[in-house]
Amino acid sequence: MPLLLSPLAARCLHRSPHLPAPVAHHPSRPRPLGGETRGGTRGRRVAVVSERQAAAAVLAAEKSPGGEGGxxxxxxxxxxxxxxxxxxxxxxxxxxxxxxxxxxxxxxxxxxxxxxxxxxxxxxxxxxxxxxxxxxxxxxxxxxxxxxxxxxxxxxPDPSTVHFHLPGALSVLVHREYNDFIEELVSKFPHEKEGILKFYGICWKIFNSLNSLELKSLEEPLYLFGQFFKKPLECLTLAYYLPQNAGDIARKFIKDQQLLSFIDAECFIVSTVNALKTPMINASMVLCDRHFGGIxxxxxxxxxxxxxxxxxxxxxxxxxxxxxxxxxxxxxxxxxxxxxxxxxxxxxxxxxxxxxxxxxxxxxxxxxxxxxxxxxxxxKNYVKAPSFLSIHLGVKASVLPAGTDCHHFVLEDDWSNLEKPYGSIFLSIPTVLDPSLAPEGHHILHIFTTAGIEDWEGLPRKDYEQKKELVANEIIRRLENKLFPGLQDSIVLKEVGSxxxxxxxxxxxxxxxxxxxxxxxxxxxxxxxxxxxxxxxxxxxxxxxxxxxxxxxxxxxxxxxxxxxxxxxxxxxxxxxxxxxxxxxxxxxxxx
Ligand SMILES: NC(=O)c1ccc[n+]([C@@H]2O[C@H](COP(=O)([O-])OP(=O)(O)OC[C@H]3O[C@@H](n4cnc5c(N)ncnc54)[C@H](O)[C@@H]3O)[C@@H](O)[C@H]2O)c1
Ligand SMILES: CC(C)=CCC/C(C)=C/C=C/C(C)=C/C=C/C(C)=C/C=C/C=C(C)/C=C/C=C(C)/C=C/C=C(\C)CCC=C(C)C
CATH class of the missing domain: 3.50.50.60 (FAD/NAD(P)-binding domain)
Structure with missing residues (x-):
């Protein structure tokens, strides 16, 4: 019986610091695992579910109004x-x-x-x-x-959002504090200080408008007209920027091609397309919330x-x-x-x-x-974005230099690879923030890159598995070169999803x-x-x-x-x- 932790067993933990213990299932192998007890670091313990509790939960779910006996x-x-x-x-x-x-x-x-x-x-x-x-x-x-x-x-709280490692040895850390981020960006592009302040300033104008509204359905007229009545300037600001894209606005203030490419990368990580194709409202939302509420x-x-x-x-x-x-x-x-x-x-x-x-x-x-x-x-207006290749690694902690940031975005040599399949690499190391996610002395590296399904269809099982291994190893090699020497040898667990x-x-x-x-x-x-x-x-x-x-x-x-x-x-x-x-x-x- 799968060890399914039903909501009926794990009550929502009101104001509790602990997350309800879930079940373990790997997407590529739907094999249930036993519940486990793990001592968290920083004095925390992750909630625990035993096999008996989990089995009881499944039974309870089956008897619930939404269960099989509905x-x-x-x-x-x-x-x-x-x-x-x-x-x-x-x-x-x-x-x-x-x-x-x-x-x-x-x-x-x-x-x-x-x-x-x-x-x-x-x-x-x-x-x-x-x-x-x-x-x-x-x-x-x-x-x-x-x-x-x-x-x-x-x-x-994450002290940063993402560390960009970009062509031309451009390295930008997006600090939680807005002023620290702007200072870092201006230090790389001093001649564009004014443009930087203006572009991100407009993002704030939009973000502040969004943040002033009560958010409900824009398809419900009583609410929508009510918001226009209460916050006319903010609603008009949003209506004005609704049909605009971040790249066009950036180009009004910024001329430096590398800085524009950086803004493309800023947008790409949240929209999988460059800034010219990213709606300004969405860009503003993420480029400011990371400093306002933080990640x-x-x-x-x-x-x-x-x-x-x-x-x-x-x-x-x-x-x-x-x-x-x-x-x-x-x-x-x-x-x-x-x-x-x-x-x-x-x-x-x-x-x-x-x-x-x-x-x-x-x-x-x-x-x-x-x-x-x-x-x-x-x-007519939207196509399916490509899928992705994901690699989950368990690694020895010693491979990460002290002070390693949690999230990284890597595009090595050529800006034109930004949107290409396998071109750029996303990397998260959530154990930097919550070490309880891995056994003592280990870290998690979650690596992903865009990939189309057409590359992976129609392969015999053996070739498919070999291809996963080959492509994943190449991505790991790139990260080893760029960020973490010795990465390959430090791996204790590897799961690849296509x-x-x-x-x-x-x-x-x-x-x-x-x-x-x-x-x-x-x-x-x-x-x-x-x-x-x-x-x-x-x-x-x-x-x-x-x-x-x-x-x-x-x-x-x-x-x-x-x-x-x-x-x-x-x-x-x-x-x-x-x-x-x-x-x-x-x-x-x-x-x-
Ligand atoms: N794709 C990713 O890896 C990824 C990673 C991180 C975050 N996200 C974010 O999460 C967002 C997606 O969230 P979402 O809420 O749109 O959906 P989702 O794709 O996360 O979840 C949809 C759920 O519907 C279920 N489902 C689909 N068809 C079904 C059917 N016929 N019968 C029963 N269940 C069915 C799926 O099993 C899935 O659990 C994305 O926009 C993305 O930004 C995505
Ligand atoms: C009705 C009409 C038409 C008009 C009127 C006017 C008005 C009033 C308007 C209004 C509007 C509104 C309210 C809007 C809102 C909006 C919102 C909220 C938005 C939001 C957005 C968000 C987003 C986009 C987000 C995104 C994010 C993402 C995607 C993320 C991702 C991440 C990742 C992938 C990670 C990365 C990683 C690394 C680097 C590692």
Missing amino acids: DGERYDAIVVGSGIGGLVAATQLAAKGARVLVLEKYIIPGGSSGYYRRDGFTFDVGSSVMFGFSDKGNLNLITQALEAVGCKMEVI NYPVGGVGGIAVSLANGLVEKGSAIRYKANVTNVILENGKAVGVRLSNGKELFARTVISNATRWDTFGKLVKAEELPEEEKNFQ PKTHRRFLARNDGTYGPMPRGKPKGLLAMPFNTTSIDGLYCVGDSCFPGQGVIAVAFSGVMCAHRVAADIDLEQRSPILDTGLLGVLRWLRTLA
């Missing part, structure tokens, strides 16, 4: 998928009093923000760079999402966020079911009324929210004769990292919100406004829950204004 009730909302987008939508709705059922194909919650344990190491599946996790402002959406269901996680790492690992949200959901009287693979959205007279699982079972709800990518939602779950116009427009791994275990079409503009976008103008052209069907996650990123999908979850709550009469609404606003927004998207 009571046939009609839910207010069924959420397909428990990525952060899906979980935030679900928990926000549950907090408003809705009865929600989350259906997750995999065995634990979190999707790209999941985790797995192996030999005493706790690995984050995806990014370890957490925005929106501070205790101040309005944009700390991860903190707020947890609070909505009575949870809080202890976080460790904060949750004690025990990123996976704890999803586990806590899932626990909080159940405590609010809703349910989550794992190993529940949704194959169809059921339509009745053109309205979404429920879902069908791969075992043939049908479940019904007033609304259905898909946290699968739009390509999966409209390519697989909705069996419509023809793609709706809205989706054609989305696919685009096929991510397609399979994250259930993302072609393992895609998220949507990427096909050409030069008009900022965020073309990005769809949560409603779809099918009545009762909503999308949430990174193929919705504002796009890729854990904090971005958390916002998408907040927006989605607000719109759904209004549609099921849990929030105030005005049907006439709804029709008007949704029509205008649809029209605006066609202009992009």
